[in-house]
Amino acid sequence: MNEFKVKGLSCGNCAAKIEREIQKLEHGDTATLSYNTGRLMLNPEISMTKVEQILKTDGAYLVKEEMESHHHEHDDHHDHSHSHGHDHSHGSNSTMLRLLIGSAAIYIAAFFLDGNISSYITIPMYLLAIIISGYTTFIRGIKNLFRLEFNIDTLMSIALIGAVAIGEWKEATLVAILFGLNELLEGLGMEKARRSMETLLQVAPKEAIKLVNGEEIIVPIKSLAVGDIVIVKPGGKIPSDGTVSAGRSSVNEAAITGESLPVEKAVGENVYGGSINNEGLLQIQINKAYKDSSLAKILHLVQEAQETKTPTELFINKFAKYYTPIIMIIAAIVMLVPPLLLGGDWTHWLYQGLAVLIVGCPCALILASPIAIVSGITRNARNGVLVKGGVYLEQLGKITTLAFDKTGTLTKGEPHVEQAIVYDEDRFYSIAAAIENASSHPLAKAVMKKIADHEVTPYKLQDIQTVTGRGIQATINGVKYSLGNEQTVLHLNVPASIQSEINSLKDQGLTLVIVADHEQILGIFGIADEIRAESKAVIAALHQSGINKTVMLTGDHAKxxxxxxxxxxxxxxxxxxxxxxKVNKVKALAKEGKVAMIGDGINDAPALASADLGIAMGKGTDSAIETADIVLMQDHLGRLPEAVSIAKKVNRIIKFNIGVALGLKIFALLLTIPGLLTLWIAILSDMGATIFVSLVSLTVLIQSKKHHIES
Structure with missing residues (x-):
């Protein structure tokens, strides 16, 4: 599939119509056009001239020839490869604004001159104002009328013709001006949401400094291969995921993880593409080509996310399809029934019928959802929470139960010494240090970390051997020592007091590392997986945000x-x-409410897939990230409560928007019963709703004062 960028789409409804038209072309059945992102995906064999003709019917156009498969490369040299090479979006908006101001000025002048001066002068003034602000809509509407396609432009055009026909010049002009304003604002609302998305996408670096035979060469990011060595100067962006091969520095990973604090990096540590090198010079070996890097995946995911339709949106689109013809029928009844059957005045009821048509515009309804959804996805992405689609954002706001994997999610997934019981002050730490120093076992690392807190001079080892399933035996200064689990001290006669301490540690769910010589136990380390500092606060915040059930699932034993x-x-x-x-537990929980599962490992992937919503930790395994619907790019849950509240806010706003849009329409339609509906009220009920809905949706982008929970 080839990807193109389309500008100038006037509304979501029109985009859907264009998509249907393109799908009717030969090789067009797989074509998709997203109003939210302005992306058009086409089969390479399709006729481009026909596609452009279809786009033209809505005043839309292609920005440039086929885009890169990654959308954010704005290389100037291929910006002019199409006749519409320049980006008109700012231009068309400002031209539209100028035209609207011009026609409004003429309208106001005519309005005040009306009655004081001949109508031969005022009517051409009104007509000029109508033409300036409404001609594009009018042309589209007339074309649609001949095709018997009824969308917002058709409704508006009929209303315009009707108003002029019955001599309502003032109102006809206002219809045209306000409709132009409506289109401008609708475009700006979506543009604002899209633009805040695009600033997010600008974190992608464009080029890198590559080391070739000791020489520094500037190369485009796309040309980097696995194994290449690049240099990143202070303030520079790291081009792709890799490992530090020389140098030391702190790196700002906010673009990827949403964490604002810099992270120290030394040789052998992993770095993300798109993060910014703060002070030192780093030499990095590239591990992933840019297109496979975390950043590219994030950008791609976020872009795809905007194009998935949510159940609410799908419902609204279906609704709009039936809704417009119903409005046309109601309008016809209002125009014909009173004059024909009740002896009403033709002009009055024709006017009422036209007002009904304007009320019928489905604009505000169709906009009820997309701006809020794009804003919500963007807000979360800025916080380092990737929502892979609008559907998942909507789901996140409806979750009632959260299931957590324990290891690596609520805990750090690395052992640490929780308790140390010492019986022999002189030898315990020194012997443990001597034996564990040579081991790479994770428990040994935990022990060494604990020993680092004590001043210890480790003894020299004379002989060391590993005993499978038990631990390590070593000779130090001619004495035999053993270090390991309970099995290592079976040969000793353990006093009852020490045995009860061992049992107590085991009851607390701790893993034991016992140090002993051939006669007695010198001391015991009780080791556990360290609980993340922020876990408790996160769970409390989640309960507060309306999630009533939090469940921990783990492979570890019950204690x-x-x-x-x-x-x-x-x-x-x-x-x-x-x-x-875990899968069965998640399925059982799903019977009671909407369940989200959070995990980070391969063993969590099946449960993530079977939950209503899978949430993965970004530092987790690839399989967990691939399977999940939402990814927390940090290494902790601190951003989760905020993500839930953003999702809930988006859902609230969408419901509110639909309510306002439908409420105003129903109110206006009820006014036709006493015959009180005027074109002014009709316009305000439609326009007011659309503008209001767009502005309310954009409030999602505003960062609240409540901060996330730091780890």
Whole structure:
């Protein structure tokens, strides 16, 4: 599929109509056009001239020839490859604004001259104002009328012709001016939401400094391959995901993770493309070609996200399809029934019927959802929360139950020493340091971290051997020592007091590392997975935001599960689960309400896929990220409560918008019963609703004062 950028789409309804027209062409059945992003996807074999003709009917046009598969490369050299090479969006908006101001000035002048001066002068003034502000709509409307296609332009054009026909010049002109204003504002609302999206996409670097045989060469990002070495100067952007091969610096990863604090990077540490190098010079070995980097994936996901239709949007689009013909029928009844059957005045009821047509514009309804959704996805993306589609944003706002994996989500996923019981002050830490120093086992790392807090001079090892399933045996200064689990001290006669301490540590769900010589136990380390500092606050914030059930699912044994569950404050917990048990638990929870599952590992992927909504930790495994519908790019849950409240706000706004749009229309239609509906009220009920809906939707973009929970 080839990808093009379309500008000048006048409304969501029109975009849907153009998409249907293009799909009727040969090779057009797979074509898609998104109003939210202005992206057109076409089969390469389609006739481009026909596509352009169809776009022209709505005053839309292609910005340039086929775009890059990644949308944000604005290389100047291929910007003029199309006759519409320049971006008219600013131009067309400002021209439209000038025309509207001009026609409004003429209208006001005519309005005040009316009655004081011959109508031969005022009527041409009104006519001029109508032509200046409404001619594009009018031309489209007349074309549609001949094709028997009834959309907003058709309704407006009929209303214009009718108003002029019955001599309502003032109102006809106002219809034209306000409709022009409506179109301008509708375009600006969507443009604002899109533009805030595009600023998000500008974090992508354009070129990189590559090291070739000791020489620095500037190359385009796209040409970088795995294994290339690049130099990133202070203030420069890291071109793609890689590993630091030389240098030290702190890096700002806000564009990727939404975290504002810089992260220290040294040799061997991983870095993200798109993050900014702060002070030192870094040499980086590229691990992923740019198109596979986290950043490119984020940008791609966010762009795709805007194009998925939510259930509410699909409903509104269907509704609008039936709604317009119904309005036409109501208008016909209003125009014909009173004069024919009730002896009403033709002019009066014709006027009422025209007002009904204007009330019937489905604009505000169709806009009820997209601007809010795009704003919500953008707001979250700025916070480093990737929502892969509008559908998932809508779902997130409806979640009642949250299921968490424990390891790596509520906990850090790395062991740390929680308790150390020392029986032999002189030897315990020194012997442990001597033995564990040589080991790369994760538990050894935890022990070494603990020992670092104590001043210790490690002894020299004379001999060391690993005993499978037990631990390590070593000889130091001619004495045999053992370090490991309970099995290593089976040969000792353990005093009852020490045995009860061992049992107590085990009851707390701790993993034991015991240090002993051939006669006695020197001390015990009790090791656990460290609970993330922010987990408790996050769970509390989630409960506050209206999620009534938080459930922890883990493969760890019940004791550990109970301990973590109590510490973080989840409402329920289940331990000892295999991946398939997690899936069954999620399915069981789904029977009671909408469930989101949060996890970070391969073992969570099946459960993420079976939940109504899968949420993955961005530092988790690729399979979890691929399967999830929402990705938290940070390494913690701190942004989750804010993401939930943004989603809830978007859902509230959409409901509110639909209510306002329909409410005003119903109110205006009811006025026809006593015959009180005027074109002014009709216009205000439609226009007012559209403008109001657009502005309310944009409030989602405003950053609230409530900060996320820091890790």
């Amino acid at each position: 550990t599960a109970e301990k973590v569950a109590k510490a973080v404050g989840v409402t329920d917990y289940y331990g000892g689960l295999l991946p398939e048990d």
